[in-house]
Amino acid sequence: MANIPLEDIQNDVDTIVSEWIDLGLLKRGELFVIGCSTSEVAGERIGTSGNKQIAKELFTSFRKLEEKTGVSLAFQCCEHLNRALVVSEDVLERFRLTEVSAIPVPGAGGSMAAYAFQQMQDAVLVESIQAHAGMDIGDTFIGMHLKPVVVPIRLRQKNIGAAHVTFARTRPKLIGGERAVYSKDQAKSMLCD
Template identity: 45%
Template sequence: AIFEGLQSVFKPLGIYIAAQCCEHLNRAIIVEHKAVPNAEIVNVVPQPKAGGSFATACYSAFEQPVAIEHIKADAGLDIGGTLIGMHLKEVAVPVHMQLTHIGKAILIAARTRPKFIGGERAHYDESLKDGYPNF
């Protein structure tokens, strides 16, 4: 149900879902091959007790699912504490939502923004402080 709800919103917008596995496979991410055509694919098929239910649902529903180990996502939802931070771009910013749980699982959201580099004399593009440009 969670996958269907997310996919119904994101697919028409051209946004791909990347599902981090859990239960012994938390380094693996399940994603549509079209989203990562040049990524190095790893060989694993998630199952409910080795990969988790959400990744299994994504693998079953995607047109051409692949598993990869590395991705740098712009945003994410962490359902149940799978620690998605390793798969986000470097500067993650918490997103505070009214909904904090799905069932008994904690729900945490994050987005990313570009790094501020250069120190106190540097000047910054204020339009980037809240996220990436929409090219």
Template identity: 50%
Template structure:
């Protein structure tokens, strides 16, 4: 496929901005939380996952995510593709704060993917970690991010159902319910 026109990149940027803004609100994310994003730029462009990775789409998506998350001090973790075992690009300070061991890998277009490459380029001090437990997640193109969410995962039905041609799903977490029939729960945590 050919490069996307600026107008199409603007539509992608707006959709990502709307989706992540809604997820931050619905997921009740606050400073210090981590949001994991998995993204197939191939799917965004209307191709099958892993067949048409595109750096300009990855760059547009990461820039939109950071524009929303950075002012709120919510950390972004970008999942790599299966060729890097779905490892994640995070800021080094976030990895250290959470005690996540740092791995030695630099995402490439067909070994990590365009979105993780963009994160590696746009983050201040990027590192790759093998796994995390985030408070919320955004999946653009059915990349399966659930393995990186803390239990208990709750689906979030966003107004944005598609970014480009890619199917979009989202999730947040909630504390586990413990106790039995006599237990009382804090409604604000549900």
């Protein structure tokens, strides 16, 4: 394992959370999916060295993101649980999701999802979601859990520990053709003439 101090990992994730908050793109009640390989954060190959302490540090910062923006967090499991997601019972009910029967553990689900499941008071596992935004830590591929249309977000901080991190939000599909109007201001000016 690479010798990456937990303090450095915490600083990386805190920087990312602050950037997300400052962007103002996240709205109360939206779903935010997190895919995370704690092995990759530690400098190891995905799925080989899960780390509960890293999961704990990350989870603390993700809770700050949740508190400051009002988003609901969803933690993606690894492929051993078919990339199911840890969410709260409230999210299960609010979004009418399909619950599945499994409890994530480090060897089947991943350390991050397992830690989130233990820490969330009303955690359940769901089969899939369509999140409004998300973060992929260590190339875990969260795309299957994002709404169409996905738009990449570029933040200054591109790593957490040794893990590559990517960010995305979604937007509604643009429909119509060359006569379609997408800006409310433009539509308003056309209606006022």
